[in-house]
Amino acid sequence: MKKILTFLLLILISGCSFTNAEENISVTISDNEQSFVVESQPGITVDQLLRQKNIPINPLDKTTPPLTTSLSGGELIFITRVAEEFSVIESIIPFEQQTIKNESLAEGQTVLIQSGVNGRKQTTYRVLFENGKEVSRTLVKEETIQDAKPEILMIGVQSPFSPVAFDGVIAYISSANAWIMDVNTGNRRVVASTGDLDGRIFSISFDRRWLLYSRSSVEASNENINSLWLLDLNDEDALPIDTGISNVVHYADWVPGRNRVFSYSTVEPRSTAPGWQANNDLRLFKFDTDGVETDDTTVVESNSGGIYGWWGTTYQWSPDGNLLAYARPDSIGLVNVEKGEMESLLDFEPYQPKTDWAWVPGIQWSLDGSAIYTVQAIQSNTNDSAANYALVAILIENKRLLPLVENSGLFCYPVPSNYDTEGNFQIGYLSAILPDQSETSRYSLYAMDRDGSNKTKLYPGEGQQGLDPQLIGWSPSVSVESTNTMIFLAQGNIYFVEMSTHDLNQITGDGSISKVTWR
DSSP states (O other): HHHHHHHHHHHHHHHHHHHHHOOOOEEEEEETTTEEEEOOOOOOHHHHHHHHHHHHOTTOOOOEOOTOOOOOOOOEEEOEEEEEEEEEEEEEEOOOOEEEETTOOTTTTEEEHHHOOEEEEEEEEEEETTTTTEEEEEEEEEEEEEEBBBEEEEEEOOSSSSSOOEEEEEEEETTTEEEEEEEEEEEEEEEESSSSSEEEEEOTTSSSSSSEEEEOOOEEEOTTTEEEEETTOOOTTTEHHHHHHHHHSSSSOOOTOTTTTTEOEEEEOSSSSSSSSEOOOOEEEEEEETOOEEEEEEEEEEOOOOOOTTTTEEEEEESSSSOOOEETTTEEEEEEETTTTTEEEEEEEOOOSSSSOOOOOOEEEOSSSSSSEEEEOOOSOOTTTTEEEEEEEEEEETTTEEESSSSSSSOOOOEOOOOTTTTTOOEEEEEEEGGGGGGTTTTTEEEETTOOOOOOEEEETTOOBBBBBBBOOEEEEOTTTOEEEEEEEEEEEEEEEEEETTTTOOOOOOEEEEEEEEE
């Protein structure tokens, strides 16, 4: 009996062994072109089999059949190994070639204003490899790491305008370079050809020897906005002098009655709009005959500048240099130079159009220093774009406002002329063509007598385009042989207006001028 039981047990064990052998299945795996056979139980999925055999599958890898497929035996599993990499390719951005016609050069003469510099860009691709071979390349991003700088060649062309004689010196910016006219409008020469004048600061000293101007910075805007430079106009071979002053956005100008002294105000660069935080300070800079600094004194310490003071404050010296006016987004007044304090003459609710700038009224002194010409919002709600912005005079002695022109617009910029031979002067100013949209409107040019009478429109005439907001200029002196002459820009060209006849003379025609000043 014992033998029979043993025999039956052996048969049972043998039968189980045969059964397991029949349940195993064979599967061929091809992994990156290497093939081998493995065994496992039927019904197992591709994923389970590969895990069981310790064959790793990366997220990008592909299998045929898919990982979720159940196996019954005899299948061939292909594993495609997929790799990803990002390829960064740097390439050249060729510089462009530009030519500028300029009447200041002799016809046919050429001057290289700016050398061309190639830019650079980086292109990033996503590259996929299957079993070590590239199968796709997809553009991910393109990034300019250095802008191309165009080559600018100035070509002289014959001026169609006859030279006009004038007194004093006219300086102007053409294609970001500084030029001078002297004696007559045909006598022109370039004095600063760096091609980077930003036009924020551009002023001739009262003795007509020095030019003060600002240059755009080559650094990132959140590091340095611009720099302030001097140039000796008496020396045709003079080199520009770096004052060491930077970030002057709103104000820098000469102090009347003081040789080689100018005042300036600074900002701190910011990466957010408008690109700066104003310091609202005021400093006096003195230098010697070689342009070397001898003193840099603080008159007004850095301060908040009132409401919307982040935009900035501008200043204006009286003609005799004894008084200093200021204008900022919420007030106009005088600066107590000894104390460095602001004394308001006119407070107003700021106009801030909810963008990245704030309005600061233009201010100019009367010739006798008794009044400040500016613009005032007549309506109480100055945030209303339809408010009546009027040209007014602030009388210093009693702080009284004298209305002169209604609906002149935000950017009126009144400027008094010099005295004529009879001791009178006029006021040149702009008036918005669309007063209820003066923020974006073009402007007409007017002149009037000092008391606001005899208002005369000078520009534009019929069929002519209105002017962009700007500070107009006047001839520096009047003699028996001459009368006051106004200077302004229209469509990038210089114009004269002879005030005795109102005759209009176009001085340039190349359309490249962005700033002009006359001393």
